[in-house]
Amino acid sequence: MDINPDRGGPAQPLLALRGLTKHFPLKGGLLGRTVATVRAVDDISFDVMKGETLGIVGESGCGKSTTARLLVQLLGLDAGSMVFDGEAVGEPRASGLSLREYRRQVQMVFQDSYASLNPRLPVEDSIAFAPKVHGLGEREANARARELLSAVGLAPAQFARRYPHELSGGQRQRVNIARALALQPRLVILDEPVSALDKSVEAQVLNLLVDLKARFKLTFVFISHDLNVVQFISDRVLVMYLGEVVEIGPVGSIYDRPAHPYTRALLDSRPSMDPSRRRTVPPLVGDPPNPVNPPSGCRFRTRCGFAEDVCAAKKPVAADLGGGHLAACHMASPGSGHTKAGAIMDVAA
Amino acid sequence: MTHSPAAPAPLPPAAPAPTPLMKLTDLSVTFQTRDRTVHAVNGVNMELAEGEVLCILGESGSGKSVTLRALMRLLPKFARVTGGIEVAGQDVLAMSDRRMADFRGGEVAMIFQEPMTALDPVFTIGRQIAEVVQRHEGASRATATARALELLELVQIPSARRRLDAYPHELSGGLRQRAMIAVALACRPKLLLADEPTTALDATVQIQVLLLLRELQQRLGMGVIFVTHDLGVAGEIADRVAVMYAGRVVEEGPVGPFMAGPLHPYPRGLLNSTVHGGMRGTILTTIPGAPPSLSTVPTTCSFSPRCALAEPACDAGVPPMVEAGGDRRGRCIKLGQAA
Numbered sequence A: 001m002d003i004n005p006d007r008g009g010p011a012q013p014l015l016a017l018r019g020l021t022k023h024f025p026l027k028g029g030l031l032g033r034t035v036a037t038v039r040a041v042d043d044i045s046f047d048v049m050k051g052e053t054l055g056i057v058g059e060s061g062c063g064k065s066t067t068a069r070l071l072v073q074l075l076g077l078d079a080g081s082m083v084f085d086g087e088a089v090g091e092p093r094a095s096g097l098s099l100r101e102y103r104r105q106v107q108m109v110f111q112d113s114y115a116s117l118n119p120r121l122p123v124e125d126s127i128a129f130a131p132k133v134h135g136l137g138e139r140e141a142n143a144r145a146r147e148l149l150s151a152v153g154l155a156p157a158q159f160a161r162r163y164p165h166e167l168s169g170g171q172r173q174r175v176n177i178a179r180a181l182a183l184q185p186r187l188v189i190l191d192e193p194v195s196a197l198d199k200s201v202e203a204q205v206l207n208l209l210v211d212l213k214a215r216f217k218l219t220f221v222f223i224s225h226d227l228n229v230v231q232f233i234s235d236r237v238l239v240m241y242l243g244e245v246v247e248i249g250p251v252g253s254i255y256d257r258p259a260h261p262y263t264r265a266l267l268d269s270r271p272s273m274d275p276s277r278r279r280t281v282p283p284l285v286g287d288p289p290n291p292v293n294p295p296s297g298c299r300f301r302t303r304c305g306f307a308e309d310v311c312a313a314k315k316p317v318a319a320d321l322g323g324g325h326l327a328a329c330h331m332a333s334p335g336s337g338h339t340k341a342g343a344i345m346d347v348a349a
Numbered sequence B: 001m002t003h004s005p006a007a008p009a010p011l012p013p014a015a016p017a018p019t020p021l022m023k024l025t026d027l028s029v030t031f032q033t034r035d036r037t038v039h040a041v042n043g044v045n046m047e048l049a050e051g052e053v054l055c056i057l058g059e060s061g062s063g064k065s066v067t068l069r070a071l072m073r074l075l076p077k078f079a080r081v082t083g084g085i086e087v088a089g090q091d092v093l094a095m096s097d098r099r100m101a102d103f104r105g106g107e108v109a110m111i112f113q114e115p116m117t118a119l120d121p122v123f124t125i126g127r128q129i130a131e132v133v134q135r136h137e138g139a140s141r142a143t144a145t146a147r148a149l150e151l152l153e154l155v156q157i158p159s160a161r162r163r164l165d166a167y168p169h170e171l172s173g174g175l176r177q178r179a180m181i182a183v184a185l186a187c188r189p190k191l192l193l194a195d196e197p198t199t200a201l202d203a204t205v206q207i208q209v210l211l212l213l214r215e216l217q218q219r220l221g222m223g224v225i226f227v228t229h230d231l232g233v234a235g236e237i238a239d240r241v242a243v244m245y246a247g248r249v250v251e252e253g254p255v256g257p258f259m260a261g262p263l264h265p266y267p268r269g270l271l272n273s274t275v276h277g278g279m280r281g282t283i284l285t286t287i288p289g290a291p292p293s294l295s296t297v298p299t300t301c302s303f304s305p306r307c308a309l310a311e312p313a314c315d316a317g318v319p320p321m322v323e324a325g326g327d328r329r330g331r332c333i334k335l336g337q338a339a
C-alpha cells in the first residue's frame, strides 16, 4: 500500500506557505519584560513544488533555520498558513491534515551531526526509534533501519551496532539522513547538511542526496550559506534577507540574471578560485543589520547602492519578471516611483 | 626560494639566498596522553619570504592549526615538538619565556576564526589595543591611545573614535574580526599568522575582510601564513599554497599554476570535489575513504589507501619531495601523471 498517495497531481504544490511569521520576544531587565522583538521570519510566502529541490540562501540571522523549524513544526506559527498537498495543516477536521501525520511526512536533517543523535544508542536503534513509536514492530523497524543504512552507503554488518562517537562526521551525517527517511516522508528539510563536512566528504554526501531523492521520490528544501552548493543541488532558489524573501526563481535565472541588488552582491561575494580574477572592491560594505529593528520600507536599503527615498517610504512588492522569477525591489516594479523603475531587467541582462 | 627547476643544462651559480622570514625544518609535533598518541605534524619543511602570503590548505585534522601554533609556541606543555623553527633568523624553540612574550604580539601576531578567543570581553577595544602598544613599545598612555585610533581607522572600522570605547560584545561579527586584526597589527608584526579568520563570516563580510587583509599586507609589507580549507579563499589571497595531508606537506607552489592544475593526486581530488558553478546535473568526483588515524607516524605514502594511482612502490616508504619545475614540488612518486 502506498502510504504517501499523491493527491493533487504534479501541478499542486506539495507545500504552500502563506504569510509565515515568527517573532521572538527579547526579554530584559529585572522583571524579564519583553524589551524588543526579533522579527526572525516576517510574513513570507512561497510554494514548494512536488519533486523539486528548493534552495534557501541568505546571511547569518536572516531567518533560514527559523523557516526550517516552522516547516517541520518544531516551532509554532505566529501567523500564516501551511497547506500540504491541498490539505490545511493542523486542522484535523474533514478538510485538514493532523499535525501528527504532517510531522511524519516532513522530516529534517540538521547541520550538527553529533548533537542530533543519541550518544547512548547504536545507530541502528536511533534509526529504528521513530518507526517503533509510530507502531512498526521491532523486527520490521530494525529491518528498515538496516535497509536505510545500506541506502546511505553504510554496510549494516559493519556499522549498525556502532555508536555515534565511533563514526566520522560524514558517516554520522549519513546516519542522520537515514533517520530522516525512516518514516518514509515526502518532504525533507535539510538545514546546512554539509556545512560541517570537509570538501571531499561534502561531495560524497551531495551525491548521496541526489541519489536518494530520485530513489525515494522525495522533495527537498535545502538550506545553505554556500552558494556553490545551492547552485549544484537546487531546481529553484529562494533568497532571504532580514526575515523576508527578496528573490525567488529557477536556479539558472537567479544565478545568471539576479535581479535584486542583494542577490547580485551575494553572488559577487563568492571568492574566485582563479587568482587572475581577483577583485579589488567588495560588493557590499557593512554587516547585515540586526532583525530587532529592521529598516523601514526595503530592509536592504541601508546597504543598497541604488536606495532612494521611495525605498525608505514603501516596502517593495514582489515583481514578476517572468518564468517564475520574482524580485522584491522597487527597480523591478514599473511605476513604483524609483527613478530606475523598470530598468532592472537592463541591469540584470 | 633556492629550488631549481629540473632543467637539463647546468645551472649558473645561484645568488646567495636572502634569509627567509620564516623557516620550518623537519618540524614534527606529537601529542601523547595516557590513552592516545597523535602524530599531528610529521616532518614539515616550509619557507616564507618577506612580504609573501602563503596559504596552508588541507582537510580537518591535517595539522594546519598545530603547525601555526607551533610557530608561536602556543601548544600545550605535553606536546613534543622537534625540528627547527626560525623567524627572522631567530631560533624560536630556543627563546626564553621572557623573550617569547616580546616575540608574540611583537614580531609575530596571530588572528583566529573566533575573535573572542583573542579579545578580552571586559575591556574596551581601545584599551586593549593601547595596552599592547604600551607593553611592547613602552609608549605613553596618550601615544598608545592615539595609535589605537589610527589602527581602528586602518582596519576601516566606521566611526572609529566612537568605537574605541566599545566592548567586544557591542560589535557585529565583522567589526569584531576587524578589531582583532587591529590588536594583532598594533606592534607592526613582520609575520601575521591567520587561522581561518574568515571562515565563520558571512559571504558579503568574508570578502570585505579578505580584501582588507590583502591591502594591509601589501601596505605594511608583512609576511602572512593563512590557514584555510577553502580553495576560493586561497585563490583570493595567496601568493603560494602548501597543501597538508596527514601532517605532511604533499604539494607546494605558486597559487596560479596550482589552481590551474595541481600535481599531486590528493589536491587534484580536492579541487575536483569542490563544488563550483557549472557542475549541476553531474555526479561530483569524490575521494573515497578517509584520512588515516595518526596514532603512528605514517611510513608510506599516507594517501595511498585513497589514491587511484597507487601501486606497490608507493608503500615502499614516505615518497620524497619531488621538484617539478616552476618552483613547484610534491610528495608523490607519480607527481604530475594523469590518472
Ligand SMILES: Nc1ncnc2c1ncn2[C@@H]1O[C@H](COP(=O)(O)OP(=O)(O)OP(=O)(O)O)[C@@H](O)[C@H]1O
Pocket (backbone or CB within 6 Å): A024, A025, A038, A039, A040, A058, A059, A060, A061, A062, A063, A064, A065, A066, A067, A225, A291
Ligand atoms: N529561540 C530564539 N529566541 C530568540 N531569538 C531567536 C531564536 N531563534 C532564532 N532567533 C533569532 O532570529 C533570527 C533568525 O535566526 P535563524 O537561526 O533563523 O537564522 P539563520 O538564517 O538560520 O542564520 P545562520 O545562517 O546563522 O544559521 C536571528 O536574529 C536569531 O538570533
Ligand SMILES: Nc1ncnc2c1ncn2[C@@H]1O[C@H](COP(=O)(O)OP(=O)(O)OP(=O)(O)O)[C@@H](O)[C@H]1O
Pocket (backbone or CB within 6 Å): B031, B038, B039, B040, B058, B059, B060, B061, B062, B063, B064, B065, B066, B067, B076, B229, B294
Ligand atoms: N592539544 C591537543 N591534544 C591532542 N591532540 C591534538 C591537540 N591539538 C590538535 N590535536 C590533534 O592533532 C591533529 C591535527 O590537528 P589540527 O588542529 O592541526 O588540524 P587542522 O588541520 O587545523 O584541522 P581543522 O581544519 O579541523 O582546524 C588532529 O588529529 C587533532 O586531533
Ligand code: SF4
Pocket (backbone or CB within 6 Å): A260, A261, A262, A298, A299, A300, A301, A302, A304, A305, A306, A307, A308, A311, A316, A328, A329, A330, A331
Ligand atoms: S527597493 Fe530600493 S533599497 Fe531595496 S533593493 Fe531595491 S533599490 Fe535597493
Ligand code: SF4
Pocket (backbone or CB within 6 Å): B264, B265, B266, B301, B302, B303, B304, B305, B307, B308, B309, B310, B311, B314, B319, B331, B332, B333, B334, B335
Ligand atoms: S605516491 Fe603513489 S599513492 Fe601516493 S599520491 Fe603518489 S601515486 Fe598516489
Ligand SMILES: [Mg+2]
Pocket (backbone or CB within 6 Å): A064, A065, A066
Ligand atoms: Mg541557521
Ligand SMILES: [Mg+2]
Pocket (backbone or CB within 6 Å): B064, B065, B066
Ligand atoms: Mg584548524
